[in-house]
Amino acid sequence: MLVAVDCIIFGFDGTHLKLLLIQRAFQPEAGNWSLMGGFVQPDETLPKAAARVLKKLTGIADVYLEELSAFSHPERDPIERTLSVPFTALVDIQQYETQITDDYHAGWFDINKYPKLIFDHREMVEKAKARLRYKAAFHPVLFELLPAKFTIPQLLNLYEEVYDISMDKRNFSRKILSMDLLEKLNEKDKGNSKKGAWLYRLNKKKYKANFHKVASIIPNPDIHYS
Amino acid sequence: MLVAVDCIIFGFDGTHLKLLLIQRAFQPEAGNWSLMGGFVQPDETLPKAAARVLKKLTGIADVYLEELSAFSHPERDPIERTLSVPFTALVDIQQYETQITDDYHAGWFDINKYPKLIFDHREMVEKAKARLRYKAAFHPVLFELLPAKFTIPQLLNLYEEVYDISMDKRNFSRKILSMDLLEKLNEKDKGNSKKGAWLYRLNKKKYKANFHKVASIIPNPDIHYS
């Protein structure tokens, strides 16, 4: 059996959650939109393969990668039986290097409006989205989508976009700051207002130490997560 | 690459969380303790393969199965490269049929004291245990380990065993009953006390409908989950 990995690469452009797709260069399905993937090499584990694939496409290393359940339907690949393990990648869209990417005719698409994908890739994307919502409701993963310095309103926008809800600014700010993960910088970002918003950065130590801790970030979590 | 599944089969004997292991009948590692596993067949998905393997060993069908992250180290199997996807299985230990099992020299072991296992199976077990703790803190999965009729004190024992904590009876009872998943029966179980404890059963409809809902079941969830 062939074993592959596919990367569901999420980015955030400040307004919308984005998905990085490529146009397949070979048969079958040449020219059609697809997730970036690749076969696992003899010396690689699955996560290593995913990191390699991601690096090749985006130029970014040390990316947040989370393995999802394998896709194993016997006929999912019409040519030869291929097991694929999808990985969710959270990427700072600003670090994305277009030049490296152009080999693959890659493009960012809005998560709510992306083209038809090959094979079962749409299903992978939807699973990744559901998983991201689940995970981010309790763990501070969404920081991975932001640049190193970011503002509270930017973070709020991100949460509102991922969950498609609007949240109370005051409550959100209180909750996030009470997690004691952020360090306030002596700099403002004036990109979005006259007054400017304070920039923060993650305290990496506390982030790593508290990552596995469970904290309910989303209000009214009376939603169904899968 | 060969692709296999391995089952981490949990059971609950009323006091301890148990793990079902087999003694391997063939080389390599013949005679040593191992998880029950098998290769994925041409017409099978991974979950189907896991269900088949489980049925073969325990005689039980329709089991709660949850896929964990794949184990993919190139040298994890010394003979030939084999990818293995572990599945956590939660089983009502009372339904376990010894006769079917005897072919495999199977045995239940305390989760905190089980023998040396082949390959990376110990790592699989530890991951499954961590995952079970994580999952069960928010989703009512542990019911899968109990018989159809059970008492609140039995359920409490199970939670206390899985999390290795002691919980307040009153708070636990209130929390569980407020989830509105249980139906009180007109029967008592007198196995453990003179007074007897009321038996309950799951309302399957509500269980399925609310399964993905997130509810914090474990008090002081200031624990690190992985």
Place this chain on the structure above:
DNA sequence: AAAATAAATGTAATATTGACAATTAAAAAT
């Protein structure tokens, strides 16, 4: 009839969450 055992139940203190609006800082417009 008394003792023993485990089951069942309630309440008050505390912590967390949710709802809600006024003030502030800076730039742009007058």
Place this chain on the structure above:
DNA sequence: ATTTTTAATTGTCAATATTACATTTATTTT
């Protein structure tokens, strides 16, 4: 220079959820 505009920042109160804690009840055994 003053006013206007825009988004950022901040606080309080009410409701809800959680925690800590002890007595009563049903039944069997002595």
